[in-house]
Amino acid sequence: xxxxxxxxxxxxxxxxxxxxxxxxxxxxxxxxxxxxxxxxxxxxxxxxxxxxxxxxxxxxxxxxxxxx
Numbered sequence: 001x002x003x004x005x006x007x008x009x010x011x012x013x014x015x016x017x018x019x020x021x022x023x024x025x026x027x028x029x030x031x032x033x034x035x036x037x038x039x040x041x042x043x044x045x046x047x048x049x050x051x052x053x054x055x056x057x058x059x060x061x062x063x064x065x066x067x068x
Contacts, residue, residue: 009047009048009049009050009053010050010053010067010068011045011047012029012032012033012043012048012053012056012057012065012067012068013043013065013066013067013068014041014065014066015064015065015066016064018064019041019062019064020061021039022039022062024056024059024060024061025059025060025065026041028055028056029048029052029053029056031044032046053067
């Protein structure tokens, strides 16, 4: 059975207490993270390529992203 997008990769999450709404994550992972009306991330419930996820975690200025 072929794997789907939901089965491949890693999941990324946001610590909402640490997040300060810079939006870097949404620019780094378009289609996986979108911003709400206040600029805070909403993570889609799909797997992310591990390399892309690692980059997003590293680029987060508030260190609010983490891998699940």
